[in-house]
Amino acid sequence: MKLVARYTFILAAALAIALSGLAVYRVDQDRAHFEADMRADHLVVGRILQAGVADLWVDVAGGKLDRAIAARQTIGLLHRANENAGMVHFEWAPDPAAREAQGIEGRDFVSRFPVRAGAAVVGTIIAREPLVAVDRMVHADIMVSVIGIGLIVVIGLVASGVLGRWLVGVPIRRLIEQARRIGRRDFSGAPPTPRADELGELAIEMHAMSEALSTALAVIAAETDARVRAVDQLRHADRLSTVGKLAAGIAHELGTPLSIVGGHAQMIAAREVTGDATLTSATAIDREVTRMGKIVRQLLDFARRKGPEGTTCDPADVTRRCLSLLAPMIDLARVRTALEVEATAPVMIDEDALQQVVTNLVVNAVQAMTTGGTLAVTISRSRSAPPDSTASPTPCVCIAIRDTGPGIPDEVRAHLFEPFFTTKAVGDGTGLGLAVVYGIVVDHRGWITVDTSAHGTTFSVYLQEAT
Amino acid sequence: MLQPLIALAEDDPALRALLATALETVGYRVVTVATGELLVATVRTLLAAGDPLRLIITDVRMPTLGGLEAARILRETGHATPLLFMTAYGDAWTRSQAADLGALLLDKPLSLTVLRHAVTLALAI
Ligand SMILES: Nc1ncnc2c1ncn2[C@@H]1O[C@H](COP(=O)(O)OP(=O)(O)O)[C@@H](O)[C@H]1O
Numbered sequence: 001m002k003l004v005a006r007y008t009f010i011l012a013a014a015l016a017i018a019l020s021g022l023a024v025y026r027v028d029q030d031r032a033h034f035e036a037d038m039r040a041d042h043l044v045v046g047r048i049l050q051a052g053v054a055d056l057w058v059d060v061a062g063g064k065l066d067r068a069i070a071a072r073q074t075i076g077l078l079h080r081a082n083e084n085a086g087m088v089h090f091e092w093a094p095d096p097a098a099r100e101a102q103g104i105e106g107r108d109f110v111s112r113f114p115v116r117a118g119a120a121v122v123g124t125i126i127a128r129e130p131l132v133a134v135d136r137m138v139h140a141d142i143m144v145s146v147i148g149i150g151l152i153v154v155i156g157l158v159a160s161g162v163l164g165r166w167l168v169g170v171p172i173r174r175l176i177e178q179a180r181r182i183g184r185r186d187f188s189g190a191p192p193t194p195r196a197d198e199l200g201e202l203a204i205e206m207h208a209m210s211e212a213l214s215t216a217l218a219v220i221a222a223e224t225d226a227r228v229r230a231v232d233q234l235r236h237a238d239r240l241s242t243v244g245k246l247a248a249g250i251a252h253e254l255g256t257p258l259s260i261v262g263g264h265a266q267m268i269a270a271r272e273v274t275g276d277a278t279l280t281s282a283t284a285i286d287r288e289v290t291r292m293g294k295i296v297r298q299l300l301d302f303a304r305r306k307g308p309e310g311t312t313c314d315p316a317d318v319t320r321r322c323l324s325l326l327a328p329m330i331d332l333a334r335v336r337t338a339l340e341v342e343a344t345a346p347v348m349i350d351e352d353a354l355q356q357v358v359t360n361l362v363v364n365a366v367q368a369m370t371t372g373g374t375l376a377v378t379i380s381r382s383r384s385a386p387p388d389s390t391a392s393p394t395p396c397v398c399i400a401i402r403d404t405g406p407g408i409p410d411e412v413r414a415h416l417f418e419p420f421f422t423t424k425a426v427g428d429g430t431g432l433g434l435a436v437v438y439g440i441v442v443d444h445r446g447w448i449t450v451d452t453s454a455h456g457t458t459f460s461v462y463l464q465e466a467t
Numbered sequence: 468m469l470q471p472l473i474a475l476a477e478d479d480p481a482l483r484a485l486l487a488t489a490l491e492t493v494g495y496r497v498v499t500v501a502t503g504e505l506l507v508a509t510v511r512t513l514l515a516a517g518d519p520l521r522l523i524i525t526d527v528r529m530p531t532l533g534g535l536e537a538a539r540i541l542r543e544t545g546h547a548t549p550l551l552f553m554t555a556y557g558d559a560w561t562r563s564q565a566a567d568l569g570a571l572l573l574d575k576p577l578s579l580t581v582l583r584h585a586v587t588l589a590l591a592i
C-alpha cells in the first residue's frame with residue numbers, strides 16, 4: 001500500500017496545483033471581463049446621457065435656458081438614470097474636465113464624460129460603479145475554485161486510493177503472498193484471473209514459475225521416493241532370496257530322497273516288491289537316508305559356522321591335514337598336489353571351521369579337474385584389505401588353492417556362493433560347499449577372491465592374523 | 468488292449484527308477500528320461516512314430532532345461548499330451564505356470580498312492 005499511497009499523494013498534489021493555476025487564471029479573466037463589461041456599459045449609457053445633457057446645455061448657450069435651471073434639469077435627468085442603472089451611479093460635476101476618461105479610482109470604477117455646448121465644456125457626467133461587485137464575484141469565484149479543487153482532490157484521493165488498491169495493491173499483495181507461499185514450497189495457488197496489465201503478466205509468469213517449480217520438485221521427490229523404494233526392495237529381495245533360496249534348496253534337496261524312501265517303503269508295505277527286490281529297496285532307502293544325512297550335516301555346518309570365540313590355529317597345519325585326509329580322493333582323480341608354505345602365522349579361526357573351508361575348496365578344485373591336473377596350495381602372509389573396500393590393510397594370511405580345471409563361466413560365477421547352487425549331477429554336489437566357505441570366512445572377518453580363466457581357477461582365502 | 472504309455476522325466480536316477488517301477492506295477496508302460504531336452508526329443512519321436520503317448524510326468528527342476536520349459540516347447544510345437552508336474556518347491560509362480568499349461572502339480576515328497584491317483588485322473592480327462 002505504500003506505493004499506492006505515494007502515487008495517490010503525488011497525483012493529488014499535481015491536480016491541486018493545476019487546478020489552482022486554472023482558478024487564478026479564471027479569476028483574472030473574470031475580473032478583466034467584468035471591467036470590460038463595465039467600461040462598455042458606462043460608455044453606452046454615458047454617451048446617451050451625454051447627448052441628452054448636451055441638448056439641455058445647447059439651449060443655455062443659445063440663451064434660451066437659464067444655467068441654473070439647466071443644471072437642475074441635468075441633475076434630474078441623471079437622477080432618473082440612476083433609478084434604472086443598477087450599481088452605476090451618475091452625478092453631475094459642473095467643473096469642466098477636458099477629456100473623456102475611464103478607470104479605477106479607489107474602490108470604484110469611474111467614467112467621465114465631458115458635456116460640450118458649442119465649443120465650451122459645460123460640465124462632466126461622472127459614472128461611478130463600486131468595485132464591490134467585482135470583489136464579491138472574484139471572492140465567489142475563488143470560493144468555488146477552492147471548494148472545487150478540494151472536492152476534486154478528495155474524490156481523486158479516494159478514487160485513486162480505491163482504484164490503486166484494486167488495480168495495484170491487491171494484485172501486488174497477492175503476488176507477495178504467492179512468492180511467500182513458493183518460498184514455503186506451497187504451490188497450491190490457483191491460476192491468476194487474467195488481467196491485461198503488467199501485474200497480470202507478472203502474476204501469470206509467477207504462476208507458471210510456481211507450477212514449473214512444483215513439477216520439478218515433484219519429479220525430484222518421486223525420483224528420491226523411487227530410489228528409496230528400489231533400495232528397500234533390493235534389500236528385501238536380497239533377504240528373501242537368501243532365506244527363500246535356502247528354503248527352496250532344502251525342499252528340493254530333501255524332497256527327492258524323501259520321495260524315494262517313502263516310495264520304497266510304500267511298495268514294500270503294499271507287498272508290491274517281494275523277495276530280493278525288497279533288498280534292493282532297502283539299499284535304495286539306506287542310500288537316500290545317507291544322502292539326507294549329508295545334506296543335514298552340511299546345513300548344520302552352514303548354520304553353526306562360527307566356532308568358539310578367540311581360538312586360533314595355524315593355516316599351514318590345517319591345510320596339511322586336509323590334504324592328507326583327502327589324498328585318496330585326490331589320487332583317484334589323478335590330480336597332483338603341491339603345497340607351498342611361503343610364510344604362516346596363527347589366524348583368528350578355530351581349526352574345525354578352517355578345515356571345512358579348505359576341504360570344500362580342495363574338493364571343488366579336484367572335481368573341476370575331471371581329466372586330472374595339478375592342485376597347488378600356497379600359504380603366504382601379507383598386509384591386505386578386502387577388494388572394493390576402504391578399510392586400511394591389516395596383516396593377513398592367505399591360503400590360495402589353484403586348480404588347472406576349465407575355469408568358471410560368468411553365469412556360474414554370479415551364483416557361486418549361493419546355497420544349493422550347483423552345476424554338478426545329483427549326488428555329486430549339493431551346492432552348499434561354497435556357501436559354507438563364504439559364511440565361515442566372512443564370519444571370521446576374512447574374505448575370498450576368485451581368479452578364473454580357461455586354464456584354471458584360484459580361490460584365495462584371506463584371514464586376519466591373530467594379534 | 469495296449470497299456471497306456473507314459474513319458475517320465477526326472478534327473479534323480481533313484482527316484483526315476485522307483486517311479487517307473489511303481490507305475491509299471493500298476494499296469495502302465497513307462498519311458499524314462501533324465502533331462503528336459505531328452506523329454507522333448509523322446510516325446511517328438513514317440514508321437515512321430517504314431518505311439519499313443521497318454522501322459523507326460525516331469526520334474527520341474529532339472530539342470531539346463533526344466534520341466535516347465537520342456538512342456539512349453541512341446542505345447543508350442545503342437546503337442547497336446549496331458550501333463551503332470553512334480554516339484555519339491557511349488558511356489559505360487561510354479562503353480563500358476565502349471566495351471567496355464569492345464570496341468571496337475573504334485574509336491575515332493577511324493578506319495579506313490581497320490582501319484583497313482585493323479586495319473587488315473589489325468590488319463591481320465
Ligand atoms: N574350482 C572350481 N572350478 C570350476 N567351477 C567351480 C569350482 N569351484 C566351484 N565351482 C562351481 O561352483 C558351483 C558351486 O560350488 P559348491 O558351492 O561347492 O557346490 P557343489 O560343489 O556342491 O556344486 C559348482 O557346482 C561349480 O559349478
Ligand SMILES: [Mg+2]
Nearest residue numbers: 364429433434
Ligand atoms: Mg562343492
